[in-house]
Amino acid sequence: xxxxxxxxxxxxxxxxxxxxxxxxxxxxxxxxxxxxxxxxxxxxxxxxxxxxxxxxxxxxxxxxxxxxxxxxxxxxxxxxxxxxxxxxxxxxxxxxxxxxxxxxxxxxxxxxxxxxxxxxxxxxxxxxxxxxxxxxxxxxxxxxxxxxxxxxxxxxxxxxxxxxxxxxxxxxxxxxxxxxxxxxxxxxxxxxxxxxxxxxxxxxxxxxxxxxxxxxxxxxxxxxxxxxxxxxxxxxxxxxxxxxxxxxxxxxxxxxxxxxxxxxxxxxxxxxxxxxxxxxxxxxxxxxxxxxxxxxxxxxxxxxxxxxxxxxxxxxxxxxxxxxxxxxxxxxxxxxxxxxxxxxxxxxxxxxxxxxxxxxxxxxxxxxxxxxxxxxxxxxxxxxxxxxxxxxxxxxxxxxxxxxxxxxxxxxxxxxxxxxxxxxxxxxxxxxxxxxxxxxxxxxxxxxxxxxxxxxxxxxxxxxxxxxxxxxxxxxxxxxx
Numbered sequence: 001x002x003x004x005x006x007x008x009x010x011x012x013x014x015x016x017x018x019x020x021x022x023x024x025x026x027x028x029x030x031x032x033x034x035x036x037x038x039x040x041x042x043x044x045x046x047x048x049x050x051x052x053x054x055x056x057x058x059x060x061x062x063x064x065x066x067x068x069x070x071x072x073x074x075x076x077x078x079x080x081x082x083x084x085x086x087x088x089x090x091x092x093x094x095x096x097x098x099x100x101x102x103x104x105x106x107x108x109x110x111x112x113x114x115x116x117x118x119x120x121x122x123x124x125x126x127x128x129x130x131x132x133x134x135x136x137x138x139x140x141x142x143x144x145x146x147x148x149x150x151x152x153x154x155x156x157x158x159x160x161x162x163x164x165x166x167x168x169x170x171x172x173x174x175x176x177x178x179x180x181x182x183x184x185x186x187x188x189x190x191x192x193x194x195x196x197x198x199x200x201x202x203x204x205x206x207x208x209x210x211x212x213x214x215x216x217x218x219x220x221x222x223x224x225x226x227x228x229x230x231x232x233x234x235x236x237x238x239x240x241x242x243x244x245x246x247x248x249x250x251x252x253x254x255x256x257x258x259x260x261x262x263x264x265x266x267x268x269x270x271x272x273x274x275x276x277x278x279x280x281x282x283x284x285x286x287x288x289x290x291x292x293x294x295x296x297x298x299x300x301x302x303x304x305x306x307x308x309x310x311x312x313x314x315x316x317x318x319x320x321x322x323x324x325x326x327x328x329x330x331x332x333x334x335x336x337x338x339x340x341x342x343x344x345x346x347x348x349x350x351x352x353x354x355x356x357x358x359x360x361x362x363x364x365x366x367x368x369x370x371x372x373x374x375x376x377x378x379x380x381x382x383x384x385x386x387x388x389x390x391x392x393x394x395x396x397x398x399x400x401x402x403x404x405x406x407x408x409x410x411x412x413x414x415x416x417x418x419x420x421x422x423x424x425x426x427x428x429x430x431x432x433x434x435x436x437x438x439x440x441x442x443x444x445x446x447x448x449x450x451x452x453x454x455x456x457x458x459x460x461x462x463x464x465x466x467x468x469x470x471x472x473x474x475x476x477x478x479x480x481x
Contacts, residue, residue, distance in 0.1 A: 203261065
């Protein structure tokens, strides 16, 4: 198997590993085990010092968009940048043109005056009745064109993925909110959606109970919604039976319909439309632009992953060959970390996340360190050893376990980087790296790639690439024996 090493990082790291292995072989055989461990510890310590020396501290930047025209135009520009990247990297795809058409429609709506007020909530909370009363008694009082789209009932088994949009959302409940309602409200608010929590059917409770429920809603939503945005109404109050006594001792009964109790809601809606009408439009534009950008990013990640996988496979075979030729377990870290450093740089370039050499060393060292701390190295090595025992040809080769393990760890590192980069902003991160999130991603990727069927296929694949060296190793062992 011919390997072409053109990266100075790889040559330096693998060279250092080989030099330390040579030093280990010169020790006295009487204390072989103890000195091997000592040299291994020294090599690991020196390796970490070398990789982490003068490495910069990595930080996480957070973005907090605001609902104004500037924010809307910025969000649209960011979506355009994502589409442009997709156009450059997927030139034969029709997706960029489709996404551009969505942005063009969005730009045309930045100054619109009509508003979409979405009414949502669970089953039988009075959504339809509320819309009917608002259209009959309130909409005509406002110059804007107002529409009230109603979503399918939330939390129904057949409607697990209801889309909630609009410039303003009226989230209707028929009493104190459930855990599912609280979670949905929190998600809407965190996504920048303007929400009013509407407690409908308050007429079905006694005055003391009404006060208790309203206080409970305000406490639960504290920090998420303001108290002025939690409103109690009765869109369609239950009719009541009225008994009227006559002078002769008899009585007459009649059913009397009750008037809707919407004054607190209509007053709040009027205030919001007056003070925030244009901001609602801009906020909707921001959310829509973010959605378009996410679509572009998802398509772009597919393209970039297809470009990244061959690179990961190249480095995993390099790692396997390097460690197979130098089968001292304690020294494997030096060669694989050198390879991982170059892998960080190459994959970062594909994902527009450019790193300096020092930053790449930090990331590679962190990946190696976390694999040890999380017990991934020990667990995987044991699994690979067990699977290799069924293959006598590869198992007898002294460095087979270490070589295949190095290839596996290199692959896990590469896949972890792909998953991490795919969640980052499309713009150049300028060396900002969240090591905590990288560690979580590493754990998730490791769990996804621990199936025995995958490992067996992987072992066979790497062993076939190592077969010339395995055959050479067997020939040397036969000559010695």
